[in-house]
Ligand SMILES: [Zn+2]
């Protein structure tokens with residue numbers, strides 16, 4: 001199931017839930033009809049069921065996506081500015097370079113360079129979490 005399908009199911013569920021909520025004033029007004037409470041509750045429950053199905057479908061879509069390949073060329077650009085092979089671990093503020101662990105030794109000049117931890121290349125864990133949590 002595609003991600004757009006899940007989003008549309010979620011939107012439809014939200015609309016159905018809103019319709020179910022619109023029944024509540026008729027049930028609790030001055031001349032309220034108790035039958036409207038059951039009908040509104042049923043419609044609201046069906047809408048919330050659709051929303052939960054959309055969340056489940058979206059989660060299944062995310063689990064089915066490939067996790068090892070870089071998803072976009074922009075993600076490849078997040079590597080070291082010198083060798084472009086590894087994720088940067090440190091940034092030279094003077095030369096504006098994001099460097100990996102191998103390249104920082106060749107770049108190091110204590111007279112000019114000032115280092116801070118690199119803000120890019122923070123790789124999200126690529127390992128899929130298991131049900132046991134290990
Ligand atoms: Zn490098």
Ligand SMILES: [Zn+2]
Nearest residue numbers: 092094095113
């Ligand atoms: Zn430098």
